[in-house]
Amino acid sequence: MKTISLITAVSLLASSFSFAGGEGWTSDFAAAKAQAAKEGKDLLIDFTGSDWCGWCIKLNEEVFQHDPFKKGVADKFVLVELDYPRDKSKLDEKTIKQNDELKSTYEPRGFPTILLTDASGKPYAQTGYQKGGPEAYVKHLDELRAKKTDLKKSFEAADKLEGVAKAKALVEALGTLQPQHHKHYSDTIEAIEKADPKDESGFVKEQKFRAAKSDLEKQLSTAMRAQKLDDAIKAVDSFIAKHNPEGAEKQEILANKVNIYMSQQKLDEAEKALDEIIAVDAKSQMGTSAAGFKPRLAEMKKKAAAKNTEEAADKPAEKSE
Numbered sequence: 001m002k003t004i005s006l007i008t009a010v011s012l013l014a015s016s017f018s019f020a021g022g023e024g025w026t027s028d029f030a031a032a033k034a035q036a037a038k039e040g041k042d043l044l045i046d047f048t049g050s051d052w053c054g055w056c057i058k059l060n061e062e063v064f065q066h067d068p069f070k071k072g073v074a075d076k077f078v079l080v081e082l083d084y085p086r087d088k089s090k091l092d093e094k095t096i097k098q099n100d101e102l103k104s105t106y107e108p109r110g111f112p113t114i115l116l117t118d119a120s121g122k123p124y125a126q127t128g129y130q131k132g133g134p135e136a137y138v139k140h141l142d143e144l145r146a147k148k149t150d151l152k153k154s155f156e157a158a159d160k161l162e163g164v165a166k167a168k169a170l171v172e173a174l175g176t177l178q179p180q181h182h183k184h185y186s187d188t189i190e191a192i193e194k195a196d197p198k199d200e201s202g203f204v205k206e207q208k209f210r211a212a213k214s215d216l217e218k219q220l221s222t223a224m225r226a227q228k229l230d231d232a233i234k235a236v237d238s239f240i241a242k243h244n245p246e247g248a249e250k251q252e253i254l255a256n257k258v259n260i261y262m263s264q265q266k267l268d269e270a271e272k273a274l275d276e277i278i279a280v281d282a283k284s285q286m287g288t289s290a291a292g293f294k295p296r297l298a299e300m301k302k303k304a305a306a307k308n309t310e311e312a313a314d315k316p317a318e319k320s321e
Contacts (some may be wrong), residue, residue, distance in 0.1 A: 027098075042078075049085060067132040106180070112128050171192060192257075216236070219235045232256070
């Protein structure tokens with residue numbers, strides 16, 4: 001009787017969790033890696049928001065739920081769904097914790113992000129929603145899988161070189177990956193540093209800069225959650241003073257100041273931050289966007305001033321003694 005009850009409980013637990021993509025998916029990352037290693041497959045990781053992300057839902061409905069997709073990837077990938085729903089009751093605490101950690105590890109820039117990795121979880125390609133249905137998507141994935149072979153060949157060719165030439169070849173190979181995924185290739189990074197101790201390729205400097213940017217993002221997130229907005233501004237200014245970013249990098253960092261000031265409704269300060277962005281490069285995408293936002297900001301300032309005037313007029317006059 002106890003055995004029957006246990007089996008029933010497990011069955012009910014399993015049936016209580018449904019995957020957006022249908023059957024054939026798992027949310028257990030460790031188990032997925034073990035299965036991929038055993039079966040000689042790669043991982044297809046879907047970073048999704050199943051109850052709020054429109055493109056995620058379209059991808060599931062148009063591709064993942066259909067047999068041509070399931071059959072097309074069956075011998076190539078273990079399918080992993082990492083869901084970030086607004087309704088947290090859909091996931092247990094263990095899964096929520098795991099997904100948060102993996103989000104921090106892989107740094108998806110949006111939803112859906114479809115990440116292709118080897119069995120150990122090392123990324124080699126990334127995509128998202130693609131129109132055309134399941135057959136076209138399987139073909140697209142096959143093309144992306146070829147990048148894994150190309151990357152391996154590039155690494156092997158680089159290993160035949162020495163010194164700075166080897167380092168630059170390895171840097172070029174890593175350049176085919178998203179920058180946030182470089183950290184998963186620690187062995188390659190070590191080889192670059194060993195081959196180019198003077199950092200003539202500039203790769204080590206770039207890696208340190210990216211790490212500093214990541215730390216800044218965490219500082220800003222912590223400060224904003226705690227409503228310590230002045231600390232957030234100081235963090236941005238300190239970063240710029242220390243690392244002296246240029247061009248688009250500097251504009252991206254300055255954009256944080258615009259967002260912080262706007263959240264405080266400090267419109268004059270936000271305008272000054274926009275001017276800083278424009279001063280770096282008025283013709284860049286960020287520069288033109290900043291210039292394009294200024295008329296809207298001016299209108300917001302005008303409305304705020306009118307509201308302040310109206311509130312002052314409605315305020316009762318103080319009685320004189």
